[in-house]
Amino acid sequence: MIYPGNKRYFTWDYYLKQKFSCKVCKVALNAGFTCPNLDGTKGWGGCSYCSGEGSGEYAGNPLDTLEKQFDQVSSVMRRKWPKCRFIPYFQAHTNTYAPLPVLKAAYESVLHLPNVVGIAIATRADCLPDDVLDYLEQLNQQTFLTVELGLQTIHEETARRINRCHSYEEFLGGYRALQKRSIPTCIHIINGLPGEDKAMMLETIRQVGSLRPHSIKIHLLYITEGTRIAQQYKQQELKALELMEYVDIICDQLELLPPETVVQRVTGDGVRERLIAPLWSLKKFVVMNEIDKEMRRRDSWQGKYSAVTE
Ligand code: SF4
Structure with a gap:
């Protein structure tokens, strides 16, 4: 199966174009929340691997209002795609980690901005109390909501090594609570975590696939200056993945995913100034092209070996 857009996997860009009949861009925001x-x-x-900015390196400045952050980023995107519409993305830190009135005020301040078609909220699965879940259920009736949950790995030993501070069971508790409320959920995983080999990364994707998430983001481990993982890397306790090793793992993972899971990312955006390794990841288009080439070489597609059947 070849997905339209000449990709052999179900891309987020394509999904949004089908859903909204136009280009839709996410606008990364920093609401100034912290993380447990x-x-x-x-x-x-x-x-x-956390820089302390909680994956929010590309989000706005928390000293600015959310409206101002939105305006700054969306106007840049409009120069490139004059007719695009937007999904404000609460990206930095844990965006359900505050009292409900504070969360509501933040989310609702951006919902009615020009050309907004939905909202995306990144959080931890252990930060979803019942009052927040009930509110998210309502929000999901009003707009196109996706909740993004960091999992990173299903392996407890790795979770301990990276100081994730939640178990896979806790993740499943939060994920199932969202599923029960029919809230579209995007799961984040990371390839190349310390101590993990390819078999472990594939086991993570098998388990994630069996949950049939709405979407997935597959990240590469970035080793950036100022993090604990950078110290471990400098002390040679950990190796960064090579480009073709990563491409091979990603293609295997795409083959194992259910065909209907939307793939929001197959790599990320490391911060150029602070990135120590892998430096090849800075050439994002090369990475994406190599993945496309390898899928074509294999004559393969997303879901080819998925265990999930209708
Ligand atoms: S969950 Fe981890 S990566 Fe995310 S903000 Fe908290 S410490 Fe940083």
């Missing part, structure tokens, strides 16, 4: 793995509630110091 940084403030001592679950742990200190955060996940070992």
Whole structure:
């Protein structure tokens, strides 16, 4: 099966074009929340790869209002895609980790901005109390909502190594609570975590596929200056993946995913100034092209070996 757009997997861009009949861009925001793995509630110091900005390196400046952040980023995107519409994306840190009135005020401040067609909220599965879940259920009736849950790995030993401070069981609890409320959920995983071999990464994708998530983001482990993982890398406790090794793993993972799961990412955006390894990842289009080439070479497609059947 070849997905339209000349990809052999179900891309987010294509999904959004089908759904909204136009180009839709996510606008990364920083609402100034923190994280229970940084403030001592679950742990200190955060996940070992976390820069302290909680994946929000490309989000706006938390000192600016959300409206201003939205305006700044969306106007840049409009120069490239004059007719595009937007999904404000609460990206930095844990975006359900605040009292409900604070969360509501933040989300609702961007819902009615020009050309907004939905909202995306990134969080941890252990930060979804019932009042927040009930509110998200309502929000999902009003707009196109996706909740993004960081899992990273199903392997408990790796989760301990990276100081993730939640178990796979806890992740499943949060994920199932969202499923029960029919809230579209995007699961994030990371390839190349310390101590993991290819078989472990494939086992993570098999388990994630069996959950039949709405969408997935597959990231590469970035080793960036100022993180604990950078110290481990410098002490040679960990190796960064090579480009073709990564491409091979991603293609195997795409083959194992259910065909209907939307693939939001097959690589990420490391921060150029602070990235130590893998430096090949800075050439994102090369990575994407190599993945496309390998899928074509294999004459393969997303879901080819998925265990999930209708
Ligand atoms: S859960 Fe996210 S924000 Fe929190 S420490 Fe880990 S990477 Fe950083």
